[in-house]
Amino acid sequence: MRALLVVNPRATTTSERSRDVLVRALRSAVDLTVSYTERRGHATKLARDAAESGIDLVVTLGGDGTVNEAVNGLLTAPAALADLPGSIADRVPTLAVVPGGSTNVFARALGMPRDWADGTSVILDGLRDGRHRVIGLGRADDRYFTFTAGLGWDAATIRRVEQARQRGRTSTPALYMRSTIGQFLVGMDRKNPPMTLEWPGETPDTELGTVIVQNTAPWTYVGDRPVHLNPDASFDRGLDVTALRKLTVPSSARTVTQLAWRAGDPRGKQVLRRHDVTEFTVVASRPQAFQLDGDYLGERQKVHFVSVPCALRVIC
Structure with a gap:
């Protein structure tokens, strides 16, 4: 499985050392590429490019803003916009969220632990067991939102x-x-x-x-x-x-x-x-x-x- 980890380097609850631990843990389970966001809106481009390149999984490390940008990247990729049978979820990469912000409403609403290390364990268990959930989103004009x-x-x-x-x-x-x-x-x-x-x-x-x-x-x-x-x-x-x-x-x-x-x-x-x-x-x-x-x-x-x-x- 090919995966992209999108990291907001300004995530408030993680350090460089914890990010290194996260990367090693994910690389034990997937073929991982790591990209760091450089500006507002960058996670959208990274996620869209990943979807276009055939990535199977996008993981975010950051707060709700990083998650929102990544989701909008996935849902505006060509496969998501194509008029094809089946749900949009079947045509775009799976998302996993490692809590890294100050509030992390989306991750917590999904039942994810607040601690990034515990959240990583949940993701690794989900990958091993093939466990996922399909959710609906909201759209405001041309932009999606999660919560x-x-x-x-x-x-x-x-x-x-x-x-x-x-x-x-x-x-x-x-x-x-x-x-x-x-x-x-x-x-x-x-x-x-x-x-x-x-x-x-x-x-x-x-x-x-x-x-x-x-x-x-x-x-x-x-x-x-x-x-x-x-x-x-x-x-x-x-x-x-x-x-x-x-x-x-x-x-x-x-x-x-x-x-x-x-x-x-x-x-x-x-x-x-x-x-x-x-x-x-x-x-x-x-x-x-x-x-x-x-x-x-x-x-x-x-x-x-x-x-x-x-x-x-x-x-x-």
Whole structure:
């Protein structure tokens, strides 16, 4: 079996020594090539080139951003785009994820251990036993995501966190909480909710302040604690949607409190939730912050979401 290991050298939870151990372990099981990412978006090219060259397995060592880029490389390779019978997962390399970031939501949602060494053992066992899982993905316009997407408050919070990290701050739950509160208090026009959810053949939902889309549960983690917006979201079903109708101080404080103390599942008249959705569009009256899998991608006024079943094989 031919495999490519895509390494983000800035992965926060691994060292050069641990990467060497990982490479030796994988080379005991597969014919391995190792490539290091050099810039944002590089993992996409590496994974796409690997798929075109006939690689059987792509392994990522990094955080959720590295995984997202690699997935988009695999799913935009010619074989994935070809109009052929069978699922997309049958036409692209299998993916394996070694946790190397600060949160690793995708890997943990798959049931992978947080420790990179334990995760490597799971991958080696899966290769030996021929064990894998086929999962669905989400697609926002022309880009795929593995676990979440969002427009509005959560995406703007991620933008604040990324700006803080560029100034040398460490990504911690406390930083996310301060950024969330700061964005709500001074970074948003809460009086004029700008977004509309358009459902095929249904009445749209209007005056929404923020929209979060899930492809699995949980939505994220705060340390060891999973945070649930739509607890029934699953890789095996369509997309789940959570929206806040109006970002008033009382309703938003109640939602944040539910997330903090109950680990999620917020409820209330200002909370809109939809489960197992195949397709919908978010339209905004003014540009909104936009994120996929925890990476800030700029501002958008319209995004079309689609659930893509049986899109990828993963070892877990």
